[in-house]
Amino acid sequence: xxxxxxxxxxxxxxCGRCEEACSLYHFNVIDPLLSAIHVVRIENEPVDAPVxxxxxxLCGIPGICPENAIYRDPNTFSVIIDRxxxxxCGNCVAVCPxxxxxxxxxxxxxxxxxxxxxxxxxxKACPEKALVYAEAEDVAYYKRVFFAKLxxxxxVPIVPYPSPKPAGDG
Amino acid sequence: MEEWYGYTGNIxxxxxxxxxxxxxxxxxxxxxxxxxxxGFASKVMWDEELPKLHPLSxxxxxIATAGPMTGTLAPGSGNIFWAFKSPQTGFWGExxxxxxxGAFMKYSGFDMIIIRGRSERPVYLYLxxxxxxxxxxxxxxxxxxxxxxxxxxxxxGAKEVSVAAIGPAGENLVRYASIINDYDRAAGRSGxxxxxxxxxxxxxxxxxGCGIKVYDxxxxxxxxxxxxxxxxxxxxxKAMGMHGTIGGVMSLNAMGGLPTQNFRxxxxxxxxxxxxxxxxxxxxxxxxxxxxxxxxxxRYSYVSSGKYATPPNEGPEYETVDMAGPMVLNDNMExxxxxxxxxxxxxxxxxxLGHTIxxxxxxxxxxxxxxxxxxxxxxxxxxxxxxxxxxxxxAYRRGFGDLLAEGSYAASKKIGRGTEELVNHVKGLELPAHxxxxxxxxxxxxxxxxxxxxxxxxxxxxxxxxxxxxxxMREVGLPWPLPDRxxxxxxxxxxxxxxxxxxxxxxxxxxxxxxxxxTVAKGSLNPSRIARLYSSLTGIEMNAxxxxxxxxxxxxxxxxxxxxxxxxxxxxxxxxxxxxxVLSGPSKGLKVxxxxxxxxxxxxxxxxxxxxxxxxxxxxxxxxxxEVLEGLKRxxxxx
Numbered sequence: 131x132x133x134x135x136x137x138x139x140x141x142x143x144x145c146g147r148c149e150e151a152c153s154l155y156h157f158n159v160i161d162p163l164l165s166a167i168h169v170v171r172i173e174n175e176p177v178d179a180p181v182x183x184x185x186x187x188l189c190g191i192p193g194i195c196p197e198n199a200i201y202r203d204p205n206t207f208s209v210i211i212d213r214x215x216x217x218x219c220g221n222c223v224a225v226c227p228x229x230x231x232x233x234x235x236x237x238x239x240x241x242x243x244x245x246x247x248x249x250x251x252x253x254k255a256c257p258e259k260a261l262v263y264a265e266a267e268d269v270a271y272y273k274r275v276f277f278a279k280l281x282x283x284x285x286v287p288i289v290p291y292p293s294p295k296p297a298g299d300g
Numbered sequence: 301m302e303e304w305y306g307y308t309g310n311i312x313x314x315x316x317x318x319x320x321x322x323x324x325x326x327x328x329x330x331x332x333x334x335x336x337x338x339g340f341a342s343k344v345m346w347d348e349e350l351p352k353l354h355p356l357s358x359x360x361x362x363i364a365t366a367g368p369m370t371g372t373l374a375p376g377s378g379n380i381f382w383a384f385k386s387p388q389t390g391f392w393g394e395x396x397x398x399x400x401x402g403a404f405m406k407y408s409g410f411d412m413i414i415i416r417g418r419s420e421r422p423v424y425l426y427l428x429x430x431x432x433x434x435x436x437x438x439x440x441x442x443x444x445x446x447x448x449x450x451x452x453x454x455x456x457g458a459k460e461v462s463v464a465a466i467g468p469a470g471e472n473l474v475r476y477a478s479i480i481n482d483y484d485r486a487a488g489r490s491g492x493x494x495x496x497x498x499x500x501x502x503x504x505x506x507x508x509g510c511g512i513k514v515y516d517x518x519x520x521x522x523x524x525x526x527x528x529x530x531x532x533x534x535x536x537x538k539a540m541g542m543h544g545t546i547g548g549v550m551s552l553n554a555m556g557g558l559p560t561q562n563f564r565x566x567x568x569x570x571x572x573x574x575x576x577x578x579x580x581x582x583x584x585x586x587x588x589x590x591x592x593x594x595x596x597x598x599r600y601s602y603v604s605s606g607k608y609a610t611p612p613n614e615g616p617e618y619e620t621v622d623m624a625g626p627m628v629l630n631d632n633m634e635x636x637x638x639x640x641x642x643x644x645x646x647x648x649x650x651x652x653l654g655h656t657i658x659x660x661x662x663x664x665x666x667x668x669x670x671x672x673x674x675x676x677x678x679x680x681x682x683x684x685x686x687x688x689x690x691x692x693x694x695a696y697r698r699g700f701g702d703l704l705a706e707g708s709y710a711a712s713k714k715i716g717r718g719t720e721e722l723v724n725h726v727k728g729l730e731l732p733a734h735x736x737x738x739x740x741x742x743x744x745x746x747x748x749x750x751x752x753x754x755x756x757x758x759x760x761x762x763x764x765x766x767x768x769x770x771x772x773m774r775e776v777g778l779p780w781p782l783p784d785r786x787x788x789x790x791x792x793x794x795x796x797x798x799x800x801x802x803x804x805x806x807x808x809x810x811x812x813x814x815x816x817x818x819t820v821a822k823g824s825l826n827p828s829r830i831a832r833l834y835s836s837l838t839g840i841e842m843n844a845x846x847x848x849x850x851x852x853x854x855x856x857x858x859x860x861x862x863x864x865x866x867x868x869x870x871x872x873x874x875x876x877x878x879x880x881x882v883l884s885g886p887s888k889g890l891k892v893x894x895x896x897x898x899x900x901x902x903x904x905x906x907x908x909x910x911x912x913x914x915x916x917x918x919x920x921x922x923x924x925x926x927e928v929l930e931g932l933k934r935x936x937x938x939x
Contacts, residue, residue, distance in 0.1 A: 154521060160511060235429075
């Protein structure tokens with residue numbers, strides 16, 4: 131079965147090693163600005179969060195990339211941007227709901243997670259095992275727990291869905 | 301032009317007097333001679349700092365420096381080092397901090413920043429994409445560290461920015477003001493913040509944009525992963541990550557080594573109330589790590605309500621807990637968290653701060669200081685409110701705080717009346733919360749001869765006999781097994797300390813954190829592992845022995861710097877309390893015997909003269925430090 135990259139949020143200490151490994155693996159340079167994974171650390175709030183592409187494929191929808199340079203890798207199921215064809219127009223950056231695509235400052239081309247071809251370096255570099263690359267079915271379970279937990283308290287907006295009318299009414 | 305790997309290859313020179321900025325290429329021979337970090341800084345300070353300059357004068361230098369490993373995937377490498385002449389001691393000043401500022405300074409394109417001159421109006425330095433710019437900071441002057449950091453981040457906009465700033469304490473030239481980066485990470489000791497304040501430099505902000513090239517990416521990546529696996533699976537490192545430095549409170553107390561009541565004793569009966577257990581259970585939100593760290597010892601804590609309510613911030617660390625806890629007999633954890641937050645936000649060294657207050661209380665209780673001195677303030681042990689009031693008064697130099705802002709050493713000189721006897725300092729720097737009478741005689745040696753004064757971390761935490769580990773130093777000649785921790789002279793302590801201190805120099809030059817050298821060889825950044833990582837990163841071949849030779853060079857330059865500033869053998873001596881027995885607790889009666897002989901034994905091991913403490917000519921020749929030799933000859937301080 132396909133594997134999926136996932137995060138266990140409370141484990142992250144914000145060290146940023148995933149960013150370093152990502153840029154080193156892809157560009158032979160250590161530079162968080164060239165990384166496809168980003169650790170958002172807000173020092174004066176308890177936020178240390180690795181954020182990365184969930185491979186939703188929205189950027190790959192026909193009509194977005196003028197060069198048709200975005201495709202889904204059949205092996206890893208990751209959505210890949212062919213940098214040879216990329217012109218850096220930024221359309222994919224605009225549609226990504228999570229801000230996970232950036233244009234690099236050197237070649238002016240899009241950077242996006244490709245799961246390192248099935249051997250994600252960020253997972254290897256994480257000392258806390260906050261990042262895992264696990265079977266899709268297992269991850270699906272944890273995703274359900276994650277979204278369920280988001281519904282605790284008021285973190286998710288209350289949807290004004292009409293309450294069902296009592297049976298036999300009207 | 302030849303490429304630089306690991307190093308960015310750029311040195312930034314800033315003259316605040318003229319508002320000038322120059323980017324220089326790093327001298328290629330320096331990498332093999334001094335490695336980087338504090339190694340580079342020692343070279344620059346020796347060459348460029350004018351002798352006998354007042355540390356807060358405008359000609360004095362302030363150096364921010366990162367090692368070649370800083371900002372890379374090498375575990376524990378996210379450090380920034382600062383070097384300057386210490387306003388507290390008048391000798392060599394150095395200090396280290398974690399966080400991510402060091403890494404971001406390198407991502408911005410600089411290995412080292414050399415700052416001189418004094419700006420007329422407050423300014424801050426902004427670094428991005430191998431360029432730097434001096435920006436106005438008039439609106440930031442007077443702000444706390446957190447406020448200034450927030451403001452600078454807002455000005456930078458949609459960018460990741462790391463900020464190192466001073467708070468009101470630095471602006472008001474509190475002698476032990478620190479430089480705080482990334483909100484709460486402190487380059488605390490020796491008074492770097494005061495030097496920065498004297499230059500009217502409020503902050504340095506780094507936003508990256510350059511990146512660090514790697515010589516052999518594949519090999520470096522696999523070496524980093526291998527080191528990471530070894531270090532994270534070591535039980536000592538696991539414990540450090542799980543409980544942080546504050547984990548030491550209970551164990552040190554059990555052996556009578558928890559400095560209490562201005563070092564009168566080493567046992568605090570309410571230690572549990574200020575232990576890691578108490579912190580974790582009630583106040584800790586999460587663990588945090590500095591950049592690229594695989595241990596993650598930092599605590600992130602807060603106090604939700606009550607009179608000591610404190611917003612989330614990093615800490616407290618063991619040192620702060622002891623200085624604001626047992627040292628002043630305070631057992632209120634909430635007050636300690638608040639103390640830590642205030643000290644960081646005002647930008648003050650928590651060790652000297654707590655220690656100075658502890659000294660003042662003892663002097664007050666003994667009648668050497670009275671209410672005329674304190675402006676009516678009554679000082680007493682176990683008074684958390686008074687403690688926090690004093691923190692405010694010191695940062696803003698109000699009333700009695702103005703005197704305490706000088707540190708206990710300078711304050712006692714002003715006051716006299718026997719208070720000098722109560723100061724626990726070496727060269728003017730107060731002792732940190734590790735007691736050499738109880739823990740290890742290596743500590744006694746380091747406190748006595750350490751270039752920046754009494755310090756447990758510079759160059760390294762030396763209690764290897766207490767820990768019973770060697771961190772891989774046996775391969776470079778550490779005598780093993782080490783003598784019993786309480787044995788003093790005649791057991792090769794000097795020889796062993798030489799290797800230990802040089803290892804510290806290696807770590808400070810490479811850009812590592814000392815906590816990566818505190819376990820068994822396998823789980824440490826041992827010398828050969830450091831050499832392998834360095835070679836694959838930079839493409840410069842060096843083995844463990846060669847790296848230690850560099851360390852000996854930088855160590856001797858620092859010594860020479862201090863000699864030039866007027867250091868004599870008498871400065872290398874322990875305070876009176878260290879040769880006085882511990883009053884009570886499990887370590888009752890312990891003291892450092894014959895400290896002079898300990899020091900002399902170490903002098904000999906380093907190739908220094910036993911009678912004067914001067915460096916021998918043969919030692920300097922062996923290390924090819926010709927300029928240093930000539931400089932010392934001119935002032936007649938070479939044997």
